[in-house]
Every structure is written in structure tokens, then in C-alpha cells.
Amino acid sequence: MRGEPSVLHVDLDAFFAAVEQRDKPSLRGKPVVVGGVGVRGVVSTASYEARKYGVRSAMSTAEARSRCPHAAYLGPRFEVYRQSSRAVMAEMRALSPLVEPLSLDEAFIDLAASGLTGLTVEDVTAIANDLKAAIRKVSGGLTASVGAGTSKLIAKIASDLDKPDGVVVVPAGTEAEFLAPMQVTVIPGVGPATTQRLNLAGVRTVADLQQLDEDELIRQLGSAHGSSLYRLAVAADERPVVSDRETKSVSVEDTFETDLIDRAVLTVISDRMAHRVGERLRKAQLSGRTVTVKTRMHDFTTHTRSSTLAGPTDDPRVIARVARRLLEESDLGGGIRLLGVGVSSLADWIQDDLFTEEEFASAAPVDVVELPSRPRDQRGYHPGQDVEHAEHGRGWVWGSGRGRVTVRFETAETPPGPVRTFSVDDPALTKVVHAGADADGEPVTDHNGPSE
DNA sequence: TCTGGGGTCCTAGGACCC
DNA sequence: TCTGGGGTCCTAGGACCC
Numbered sequence: 001m002r003g004e005p006s007v008l009h010v011d012l013d014a015f016f017a018a019v020e021q022r023d024k025p026s027l028r029g030k031p032v033v034v035g036g037v038g039v040r041g042v043v044s045t046a047s048y049e050a051r052k053y054g055v056r057s058a059m060s061t062a063e064a065r066s067r068c069p070h071a072a073y074l075g076p077r078f079e080v081y082r083q084s085s086r087a088v089m090a091e092m093r094a095l096s097p098l099v100e101p102l103s104l105d106e107a108f109i110d111l112a113a114s115g116l117t118g119l120t121v122e123d124v125t126a127i128a129n130d131l132k133a134a135i136r137k138v139s140g141g142l143t144a145s146v147g148a149g150t151s152k153l154i155a156k157i158a159s160d161l162d163k164p165d166g167v168v169v170v171p172a173g174t175e176a177e178f179l180a181p182m183q184v185t186v187i188p189g190v191g192p193a194t195t196q197r198l199n200l201a202g203v204r205t206v207a208d209l210q211q212l213d214e215d216e217l218i219r220q221l222g223s224a225h226g227s228s229l230y231r232l233a234v235a236a237d238e239r240p241v242v243s244d245r246e247t248k249s250v251s252v253e254d255t256f257e258t259d260l261i262d263r264a265v266l267t268v269i270s271d272r273m274a275h276r277v278g279e280r281l282r283k284a285q286l287s288g289r290t291v292t293v294k295t296r297m298h299d300f301t302t303h304t305r306s307s308t309l310a311g312p313t314d315d316p317r318v319i320a321r322v323a324r325r326l327l328e329e330s331d332l333g334g335g336i337r338l339l340g341v342g343v344s345s346l347a348d349w350i351q352d353d354l355f356t357e358e359e360f361a362s363a364a365p366v367d368v369v370e371l372p373s374r375p376r377d378q379r380g381y382h383p384g385q386d387v388e389h390a391e392h393g394r395g396w397v398w399g400s401g402r403g404r405v406t407v408r409f410e411t412a413e414t415p416p417g418p419v420r421t422f423s424v425d426d427p428a429l430t431k432v433v434h435a436g437a438d439a440d441g442e443p444v445t446d447h448n449g450p451s452e
Numbered sequence: 453t454c455t456g457g458g459g460t461c462c463t464a465g466g467a468c469c470c
Numbered sequence: 471t472c473t474g475g476g477g478t479c480c481t482a483g484g485a486c487c488c
Contacts (some may be wrong), residue, residue: 035456042456044488057488062453103459103488189461191486224462225485248460255456290480300455304482340457460487467480 002150003172004119006111007241008128009147009155010092012135013164015105017047019081020074022140031055031071033064040255040337044076048164081105084139091134095127100241108152110241121169124148128167150175151237157186175235180207187232194221194229209233247286251294251342252276259298259335263327266339270327271320273341278316286346287312291319293326294340297333305330312347319343390428 012018016034021027031050035043041061053068061073085104092099098113111119111127119127128146135144147158149170157179158168170178184190184198184206197220203209209217210233218226231237252273260266270293281287292306305326313319323341388394 038456040454040456042454044456058455060454061456063455066453106488189486193485222463245460249458251458253457292481302483306481308480338456342459458488460485462485463483465481468478470476 001175001236001238002112004117005121005124005148005150005154005169005172006116006119007149007152007155008109008111008124008131009152009159010107010109010131010135011145011147011159011163012088012105013143013145014045014047014051015142016045016076016081017050018142019077019084020072021047022142023080027072031068032074033061033068033071034074034076035061035064037061037073037075039257046071078104084142087138088135088142088144091131091138094134095131098241098243100243100245108155108241113241121171124169125167128169132165132167151235152239152241153187153232153237154178154235156188157182160186176210179233179235180205180210182206184209187229189225189229189232194225197221206233246348247284247346249342249344249346250277250280250284250286250288251292251340252280253294253338253340253342255296255338256336259337260339261332261335263332266327266332266336267324269339270323270341273339274320274323275316277341277343278314278319281314281343281346286348287314288343288347289313289345290343291322291326292340292342292344293323293330294338294342295327295330295332295336296338297336300337302338303330306344308345312345313343388430 017032020032020034021030027047029049030047031053032047033043033050033055034045035041039062043055043057043059043061043064045057046055046064050064050068050071053071055064055068055071064071065073081104085101089099089101089107092107092109096109096111096114096116098110100108100110102108111124116123116127125148128148132144132146135142143165145159145163145166147155147160147168147170149155149158150172154170154175158170159166161168179186182205184203185195187206190198198204198209201212201216201220203212209229212230212233214227214230217230220226221229254269254273260269274291289310289312290306290308292304294302294304296302307322307326309318309322319341327339
């Protein structure tokens with residue numbers, strides 16, 4: 001553990017609501033609730049004025065309205081929040097190159113990465129106050145709360161202690177005693193289920209937790225959660241601040257005003273969601289192999305079905321077709337309140353400056369035979385696309401870039417096949433045209449054999 | 453006036469492979 | 471008078487976070 005409180009956690013106060021109050025002066029000083037405004041909406045953020053009435057994040061909007069009928073209820077404006085967030089994060093990066101955003105309104109900063117050493121509590125307090133002033137200036141008056149300590153855990157907990165607009169720096173060496181009197185729920189990762197289990201074992205405070213031995217905790221909570229909680233309880237937290245964490249999945253979901261049971265309607269919605277997922281993948285220059293469909297029943301039980309392709313795709317039509325099949329296999333019971341489509345097992349094959357966003361968007365959906373005489377700079381192979389090689393036969397585009405295309409010679413009948421890389425203008429390689437509009441890029445195999 | 457939407461990480465069982 | 475053990479991949483579900 002480091003010897004100085006050089007990890008900062010910055011948390012913008014009531015961020016969405018504060019942005020609305022900033023942009024609409026008539027709302028300042030008044031209760032503002034941002035979130036879903038429909039019958040099944042929930043609260044994203046309540047201004048401090050609204051919190052006085054007991055309105056909280058994740059509460060149903062209906063309950064919030066009953067507690068605070070005179071508040072302003074606003075749908076979120078994510079683009080605006082993103083803009084302010086970018087400006088605020090830029091201020092943090094001016095302070096240190098090592099910044100780890102956790103969401104639009106939260107980030108860790110590692111001061112050690114900026115070369116600052118020998119930091120006293122006073123030094124860090126001054127740095128935090130300067131940062132708050134800079135954030136206020138660049139964001140048009142938003143306030144932040146800052147916590148600092150020798151680890152992420154301590155910084156995160158500290159930032160919560162003096163909200164809003166506060167600074168709390170925990171001196172090095174005082175971490176365990178700092179945590180001891182607190183409820184176990186302050187530890188990130190301890191939610192309702194874990195709290196209940198711990199309470200049954202007589203554990204309420206971190207001090208109680210510090211008395212338990214690791215094996216007992218692992219028996220109660222499982223190996224990963226048990227051992228990590230054991231370490232965190234004694235403030236042994238070596239997790240590094242990491243910038244640029246890789247995206248692991250991309251998904252779209254929607255809760256309906258009333259439960260839906262009509263498969264034709266749901267199929268149309270599923271197709272639209274698949275296209276939105278594909279668009280977002282392409283924008284991020286990502287593609288993925290596992291398509292998941294999520295359904296939520298009237299009683300809130302949630303089911304997922306997934307299927308993994310042989311190679312990554314970002315093609316909306318491929319995602320849509322797999323999602324349709326998974327939806328067909330899903331039991332809708334008496335109707336579903338939510339449908340979602342997602343893609344995971346992501347690869348960044350397409351991260352290549354050969355493809356600009358525009359080129360890729362225009363090249364990807366084309367469904368034509370490319371003859372051997374095509375121009376030497378021919379591009380437009382995309383993951384999941386079926387191709388034919390004169391020598392090796394039928395295969396899938398596994399990835400492409402830098403003038404090369406990687407093909408996996410595998411079909412539903414013959415998995416798994418070899419993987420080979422060719423030049424994009426190899427005359428022996430052609431795209432395969434399918435009969436029927438939705439028949440490009442067959443989704444290949446499930447793990448346990450051919451799926452179709 | 454029940455419970456959003458976007459994620460992350462973990463677990464457990466079965467298939468499969470060596 | 472059977473049939474181990476370990477590793478990996480896939481699927482499904484659950485807890486948790488903002």
C-alpha cells in the first residue's frame with residue numbers, strides 16, 4: 001500500500017439534476033428529479049432539494065411523485081451530460097495522466113502518475129480544492145465532492161462523507177481505523193444480498209468483518225467475493241487506477257409501458273434493437289461473437305438466451321437474425337415487460353486506420369460477388385461475412401485490416417476449420433452471395449454442434 | 453401507485469479435449 | 471462388475487454499480 005494519499009475519487013454532486021438546474025435557472029433551489037417519466041420510470045438523480053422529501057436514485061418515479069408532487073420531473077438529456085462530463089474529465093487529465101472514469105459523473109485520479117511525491121494531507125487538500133474550482137469553472141458551476149486516500153477503496157468512501165461540495169483526505173496509516181466503525185454496506189460490492197448474509201453471521205460493521213477469518217467469509221460468499229471482501233475490510237487494497245478500460249459488451253434494452261406478448265411486434269422491436277447494437281459496435285470499431293436476448297416477465301424474473309458465432313460480427317443483419325432465433329426459442333409466458341439485445345465476447349479487429357468510419361459503414365452491408373478483377377485496393381470485408389476461396393473452399397471472415405483479411409474455414413457442417421490470412425486483393429478470394437435478403441453471414445455453430 | 457438502462461464480474465454445470 | 475483429472479469454452483443466472 002502506498003505511503004501517501006495519492007488516489008483521488010471525484011464525484012459530481014447530483015450530476016444530472018445539477019446540469020438541469022444550471023441550464024434552467026427557474027429550477028435552481030427547487031426539487032428536480034431526472035429519470036424515466038413513464039409509468040414504469042425510475043429516478044436517475046434527485047436534486048438535494050428533492051432528497052429532502054425522501055426521493056432517491058433507483059426509486060420508481062411513481063413513488064417519487066407521491067413523495068414530492070411539486071418537483072420538476074425531467075427525462076434525461078444524455079448528450080448534454082456527456083458534454084459536461086468530457087469537459088470535467090479533461091480537467092482531471094490536466095492534473096494527472098492516469099484517470100479512470102467510472103461513469104459520466106465519477107472518476108479516480110492517480111496523483112502518483114503525475115510525478116507528485118511526498119504529498120501531505122495539506123498538499124492533497126489544496127490539490128482537491130483547486131480541482132473543484134477548475135471543475136466549477138469549466139462546467140458552468142457544477143460542484144464535486146472529492147475523497148483522497150492511499151487506495152481506491154478509501155478514496156471512494158471518503159468522497160461520500162462530506163457531500164455535496166466536500167473534500168475528505170484520509171491520512172496514510174489510518175485506513176483500518178477509518179473503516180472500522182462504518183456499516184459493511186459502505187464497501188463497494190456489498191449490496192442487499194451480501195448484507196443480509198453478513199447480518200445473519202452477526203456482522204454489521206467493518207469492525208465485525210475484520211474479526212472474521214477468510215475461510216469463513218469464503219464459505220459464506222464464494223471464493224472471489226469472500227477473499228476480496230476479506231482484504232478490503234482491513235483496507236488492503238492494491239487495485240491500480242486504470243485508464244482506458246476495454247468495453248466488454250454492448251446492449252440495448254427497453255421496458256414497455258404495458259407487457260407485450262405479440263411475437264410479430266416483438267420481432268420488429270428485436271430487429272430494431274439489433275440494428276442499434278450493430279451501429280454502436282461500428283461506431284466504436286468493435287465486433288463481437290456472442291449475441292444475447294434478454295426478456296423480463298411480468299413478475300420481474302429475467303431470462304437470457306445467447307448464441308456464440310464462429311467469428312466476430314458487427315453486421316446488424318447477422319445480429320438481428322441470431323436475435324430473432326433466440327427470441328423464437330424464448331418463452332414469453334403471459335407477456336414480457338422488457339426486451340433486450342446485446343453483443344459480447346468483443347474483439348477490436350476493425351481497429352485499423354485503413355477503414356474510416358464512413359468507408360466501413362458503406363462497405364459493410366454490401367452483398368455482391370467480388371470478381372477476381374476487382375481493384376487492388378478493394379476493401380469491405382467484414383467479420384461474419386461468408387467468403388469462398390478457390391483453393392480452401394467456403395469460410396467466414398474472422399477479421400480484416402491492414403490490407404489483409406483473415407478467414408476461418410468453418411461451416412455449420414465442418415467445425416472447427418483452419419484459419420488463414422490473405423491479401424484483400426487475393427484473386428482466389430470472393431464474397432458469397434446468398435439467396436434471400438437476410439442470408440449473409442450464417443451464424444455458424446453453437447458450442448455443442450451445428451445450430452441450424 | 454413497485455422496480456430504467458447501461459454496464460461489470462462471478463458462479464456453476466455440461467460438453468469437449470487431452 | 472467400467473469410467474480420472476484438469477483445462478477451456480459456452481450458457482444461464484445472479485449480485486452489484488452508477
